Amino acid sequence: MSANPRGNGTFITFEGIDGSGKSTQVKKLADHLRRKGHDVVLTREPGGSPGAEEIRALVLQGDPDRWSAETEILLFTAARRDHMERTILPALAAGKIVICDRFADSTRMYQGLSRGDLRAVVDQLHDLMIGHEPDLTLLIDMDPAVGLSRALSRQTSDERFEAFGEDLQVAMRQGFLKLAEEFSHRFCVIDGARDVDIVARDIADHVDGRLA
Structure with a gap:
């Protein structure tokens, strides 16, 4: 890697509980920026x-309960390392805008807090093996009950964490909001309870301001 492997690119991540509408907003922001x-x-x-x-x-x-929390942390970190090496860092080095649906903040929540007090372990592995944070993180805030209902209605195969139920959703929402306070320099909390297009305009205006 070069001395500045991130180059002049911009790294934007989206976070939020399951069903918050984050994945929809990721695509809308990408379309907006490409236009x-x-x-x-x-x-x-x-x-x-x-x-x-x-x-x-x-x-x-x-x-x-397929994996222990400790095993999950290792698996997610391994996946993130490969993702950084092969996709994110090359794009940033080329001056591109990278928009990622979830990143290390999700691991801090889902594995670091929800299944044991392992936040310190997540951060240690992140510092050792990843070493990068986003330039901007957009947190789509959503009522946990509404989010879980939306998530379960998708009927996708990636439902393992949704199966933990509403208690997990509540804990995750609180945890994400605390992360937004902890990393206030890069977090922007977006009200996801509004119309999808209104949320998208709010996000686009914020990102345009950051890029300017």
Whole structure:
């Protein structure tokens, strides 16, 4: 890697509880920025590179208790490392805007807090193996009950964490809001309870202001 592997690119992440509408807004922001002439790479976690997508299948499918929290942290970190090496850092080095659906903040919540007091372990591994934070994180805030209902209605195969139920959703919402306070320099909390297009305009205006 070069001394500045991130180059002149911009790294934007979206976070939020399941069913918050984050994935829809990721696509809308990418379309908005491309219309303005930006070179955008749209990706996701876990996944975003061939190796990371293989790990995604391991961690998001199957019984909710398939892996211990410690094993999950290692798997997610391995996926993130491959994702950084093969997708994110090359794009940033080329001056592109990378928009990622979830990143390390999700691991801090889902594995670091929800299944044991392992936040310190997540941060230690992140510092050791990843070493990068987003330039901007957009947190789509949503009522946990509404979010879970939306998530379960999707009927996708990636439902392992949704199977933990509403208690997890409540804990995750509180945790994400605390993260937004902890990393206030890069977090922007967006009210996801509004009309999808209104939310999209709010996000686009905020991102345009940051890029300017």
